[in-house]
Amino acid sequence: MIRDDNPLSRLWRTIVLLIAALFVLNLFALIAAVALNSFATRWLGSWAPSGLTTRWYSSAWDEFQLGDVLLVTFEVVFAVVIISGLIGVTAAYALARREFPGKRAVILLFLAPLVVPPLTYGVPMASLLYRIGLGGTFSGVVLANLVPTIPFVVLVMTPFIEQIDPRIEAAARVFGASTFSLFLRVLAPLLAPGILAALLLALVRTIAMFELTFLTAGPDSQTLVVALYYAVFASGVRAGQSIDAMAVIYMATTLVWLVIALQFVDPTQIVARTRPSAARQ
């Protein structure tokens, strides 16, 4: 690597690192403020709360019916992840293995929901769901969340399947494997790491997906992030610590899955669809 050692570029490097450090500091302070406030007995007009307590957690748990909300959240998220995994991986397999007329159009179709903002299709979709009686229901929320998730799985899985040598499948055929055993004993083990990574990424994204769930959820089909929004929205009614306790529970739920996901994927993959080393366009 090239090193410029004149004072000016050293100053520049320091400034750049300082800006990054300032950002990280503010980010941590923001998260710490939420966490600390959730344990505060009273926190008004001082640097730190006057005392610490855990009672806000039990009151938030009852007030916001967090048990039910968490259950719904996981039901929604797992339904979305499993359905989009089944549909997305099969579609990715076709796209990776075959050249066919109209393939570009199909890829474009899968790209579109990821580029169009959720609210643009969310509002018409929610009004359609309400018209056919699915608005505010569990299935409505799952259907809405499938829109960005299926294309996401397709686009993550396609390059992964492309790099698996098709001759391995041909060899299995030569040795007389049936389609079923080809899938079970050759494809599944080879695809497992990719599928696991794609599904974990989809899971982390679905837990935090606010807009689509917000537009389609009813009182019984709210996920944690939507319940948190409503709590903050009506923050005059409830104690701030109680809302922050809920925010901490939300953070914990998300972070557990993020930590699991990061065992298998690179952080940049959560935003960019390629690994840094492969990003060569």
Place this chain on the structure above:
Amino acid sequence: MTAMRSLGASGSLRLRVAARGLDATTALCLPGVISVFVLFVYPLVYGLIDSMTPKAGRWYANYATFFSDPFLYGTIAATLRLALPVTIVNVILAVPIALRVRLMRRQRLLTTILVLPITLGTVLVAEGLLNYLGPQGWLNRAMMAIGFIAAPVKLTNNYWGVFFSLLITGFPFAFLLTLSQVSGVDPALEQAGATLGAGASARFVRILLPLLASGLAITFCLCFVQAFTVFPSAVLLGQPAGATHVISIAAYQAAFEQYDYSLGSAIALIMGVAQLIVVVTVLAVRARFYRGPTVSAKG
């Protein structure tokens, strides 16, 4: 092999179709295509038709309502006033930091930290900023303690609250995208420049920037789309009826507070078109830059 056995008329048809790439494997993409059609394309078309069948008046009545009411059409300007500066700041900050971080060994720690606000999402960031930026929050206290300001500055429930929330979630997004592009640039290209005596700024302007320009345009577009559709933080941290009455709030209110789905769909589609115009403009400019490999050819 099955096809070999049945070389009849139907078999040869199947063979010919298979030769063009249409066989059972290709059909595996059908469930995906159908679900995107049913769940994405159909609702959009439904929304378009719905927006043209207003509660009263001619087919374009909803669009006429939107563009004749300053409270509604003003949302486009209000959204652009937020989204454009934030996106520009995010991308401009992301480039030097990504270039610096690319040389660091403990990259993964920083990328893990920065992925936090993205995974936590805008609602949590909004709630956190309400405390943190508030008049009694740590930021105001810290700035007063070092004598930077005399009295607390109002940073929540106005434009700046939303601006900062978009910065907190948008900057990591821009940074991680830029980092993955920057890591794709072959260091040999920059070393060649250094060998020929180019200084750091010359290498950036002459080598890195042309190679990154097309990727940065994409980053800009993706960040802009996110900022343009800001919703939770504009409600929670901003002035939803004033300075941060953004277009997504207008669409939501029309559809779910006035129960005028037709107008709501119209505004949602106007939102899609407005951000599309910006994206297409940026991509049109991008087409004028170099788009090719960012690695040098090896033997």
